[in-house]
Amino acid sequence: MTRNVFLALALAAIATPVFAADYQTNLGPMPLDDETKAVIAGRGEATASYDGKTFVVKGDFRGMPSNAISAHVFDSPVPGMPGKKLFDLDVTKAAGGTISGSFKLTSAQATALRTGKLYIQINSEKAPAEYPWGPKGTLWGWLFPAHETVGANVPQQDHWFIPQLDVPAR
Numbered sequence: 001m002t003r004n005v006f007l008a009l010a011l012a013a014i015a016t017p018v019f020a021a022d023y024q025t026n027l028g029p030m031p032l033d034d035e036t037k038a039v040i041a042g043r044g045e046a047t048a049s050y051d052g053k054t055f056v057v058k059g060d061f062r063g064m065p066s067n068a069i070s071a072h073v074f075d076s077p078v079p080g081m082p083g084k085k086l087f088d089l090d091v092t093k094a095a096g097g098t099i100s101g102s103f104k105l106t107s108a109q110a111t112a113l114r115t116g117k118l119y120i121q122i123n124s125e126k127a128p129a130e131y132p133w134g135p136k137g138t139l140w141g142w143l144f145p146a147h148e149t150v151g152a153n154v155p156q157q158d159h160w161f162i163p164q165l166d167v168p169a170r
Contacts, residue, residue, distance in 0.1 A: 023048040023113065024149075025120060025141030027061055039126040040138045041065050046099060046120050048143050050113060055103045057089060057120065062096035064138055066126035071099045075109065079116040079142050091122065118143045 027044030029037075046059025057073065071091035076083035086109065089101040099122065105113065112118050124138040 021050055021114070022146040023050070023143040024146045025059075025143050026149075027059065027120060027122065027139040027141040029138060030140045036128065039065055039128065040124070042095070042139055044099075044122070044139050044141070046141060046143075047146070048113075048118075050105065050110065052110075053104065055105045055109075055113065057099065057101045057103075059099045059120065060097065061099065061122055061139055064095045064122075064124050066124045067094050068092060068097065068122050068124050068138070071120065071122045073101070073103070074119050074121055075112050076117045076119055076142070079119075079144075083117070083119070086118070089120070095124075113143060116142055116144050 024045070024047045027042075027046060029040040029042060042061055042064035044059055044061030046057060048055060048057045050056075061068070068091050071089040072085045073087040073089065074083045075086050087101055087103050089099045091097065091099045099120070109118070119140060119142040121137040122139040127138045
């Protein structure tokens with residue numbers, strides 16, 4: 001009997017996804033300067049989960065000065081730098097609403113997720129067609145490991161904001 005229980009537990013451990021993880025981001029306007037602040041604004045939040053097979057994104061946004069026209073997941077060379085589009089998200093075509101999507105990730109995309117290189121971008125009608133440094137976008141946010149969110153003017157503790165340092169050497 002003990003042997004069967006041990007065998008069942010061992011099989012359950014093997015079947016459990018190794019990369020099961022949750023991620024989150026705050027979506028905010030970027031870049032914000034005198035030229036763009038009249039046409040890009042708003043806020044949002046998004047979460048993502050990855051079980052080793054399926055990458056699921058869900059979120060909401062509000063306060064954009066014009067309707068959303070598209071939303072995507074991008075792969076960036078490094079956190080904070082624009083990258084290439086990977087996936088189209090479903091988005092509410094309004095100044096506020098939801099985003100969602102479910103995708104299969106390649107091993108390279110899974111590594112990019114674990115190292116903070118995937119980000120969400122929501123585009124709106126009035127956002128400039130492109131910025132000098134990259135593509136149009138109204139709200140942006142890089143996906144980092146889920147963490148406690150603290151209030152304004154409260155220092156954030158822990159190492160969540162540097163996920164590329166958490167990747168074991170292979």
